[in-house]
Amino acid sequence: MQLSIPKDYSLEETGITQSLLKKWKTCRRAFLFSINRMHPTCIYEKWAYHNMMHAALEFLYKGNKMFDVFLTNYKLSVPKDEIQKTKSIAQAMLSRYLEFYGKDFTEKRFTAVEKEFAVRFGNYLLRGKCDGKFKDKKGRFYHIEHKNYSQINVEVLAKILKFDLQNNFYALADSIEGKRDIHGVLYNVLRVPQSRKEISPRDLLVELSEKIRKDPKHYFFRFEIMFHPSDLKDFEGTLRHQLSELYACLHTGVHCFYQNENACQLRGTCEYLDICSSGSFVGYEKIDTFFPELEE
Numbered sequence: 001m002q003l004s005i006p007k008d009y010s011l012e013e014t015g016i017t018q019s020l021l022k023k024w025k026t027c028r029r030a031f032l033f034s035i036n037r038m039h040p041t042c043i044y045e046k047w048a049y050h051n052m053m054h055a056a057l058e059f060l061y062k063g064n065k066m067f068d069v070f071l072t073n074y075k076l077s078v079p080k081d082e083i084q085k086t087k088s089i090a091q092a093m094l095s096r097y098l099e100f101y102g103k104d105f106t107e108k109r110f111t112a113v114e115k116e117f118a119v120r121f122g123n124y125l126l127r128g129k130c131d132g133k134f135k136d137k138k139g140r141f142y143h144i145e146h147k148n149y150s151q152i153n154v155e156v157l158a159k160i161l162k163f164d165l166q167n168n169f170y171a172l173a174d175s176i177e178g179k180r181d182i183h184g185v186l187y188n189v190l191r192v193p194q195s196r197k198e199i200s201p202r203d204l205l206v207e208l209s210e211k212i213r214k215d216p217k218h219y220f221f222r223f224e225i226m227f228h229p230s231d232l233k234d235f236e237g238t239l240r241h242q243l244s245e246l247y248a249c250l251h252t253g254v255h256c257f258y259q260n261e262n263a264c265q266l267r268g269t270c271e272y273l274d275i276c277s278s279g280s281f282v283g284y285e286k287i288d289t290f291f292p293e294l295e296e
């Protein structure tokens with residue numbers, strides 16, 4: 001298995017997203033696979049529900065209301081016999097979400113939804129796509145990030161979010177681009193409901209809608225993370241240091257891209273495990289983009 005640094009990748013011109021930086025920090029071999037644009041073909045099915053919910057929330061926060069029509073037309077990458085049940089789960093979640101967070105759509109003034117950015121940070125280019133940006137009643141700037149989680153430890157997450165890479169990365173990029181302070185992030189979690197195998201899509205919709213109505217806080221919860229200007233200053237210094245290390249590695253050769261066998265099973269299984277375990281690229285394809293998350 002021979003991979004090298006592709007000639008068309010650079011930190012200066014191609015840039016880096018928070019998820020690519022996370023790979024670099026977690027496992028340098030995963031970073032190397034990623035900049036070679038290796039992508040597991042099975043990943044579309046694995047993330048199908050999450051991608052659909054993300055797209056549906058984008059649809060709603062852009063001011064549309066007919067999410068049931070949106071779901072009906074949405075092309076879902078799951079086996080045929082799972083399509084209707086997966087859409088029933090989404091429908092139950094979204095209709096209750098609109099009831100539970102109705103004020104999002106009347107009181108918050110959204111200035112951007114799913115807007116891509118590419119911001120110069122010294123020699124480097126920071127890239128990404130923020131789920132939403134809004135102003136509160138006092139005119140302060142906030143971001144919102146939507147997450148669909150199956151398993152979650154709320155207490156641990158609440159602590160980790162105080163120094164979360166994605167939140168800091170997006171806030172820093174926005175403060176550079178918009179020359180303004182970002183007051184905070186609303187980290188918006190939707191718990192992925194479980195469903196029984198033998199239930200029909202229609203019964204599932206009724207049963208789940210009732211469950212969520214009885215206990216909406218189990219399915220929907222948020223963390224509000226405030227930024228202090230000194231937090232972002234600290235993050236800026238750390239980011240500069242991390243990117244200069246990566247830059248040096250990219251310009252000195254492939255030996256920096258060692259495996260981190262402790263990272264193969266962190267939050268889920270690493271998407272490159274089949275390559276690392278077999279030395280073969282069977283089951284992977286080379287995609288056109290360095291940043292598939294910006295295409296979604």
Ligand code: SF4
Pocket residue numbers: 027028029030259260261263264265270271272273274276
């Ligand atoms: S499977 Fe493990 S060693 Fe291989 S890229 Fe992923 S985290 Fe790194």
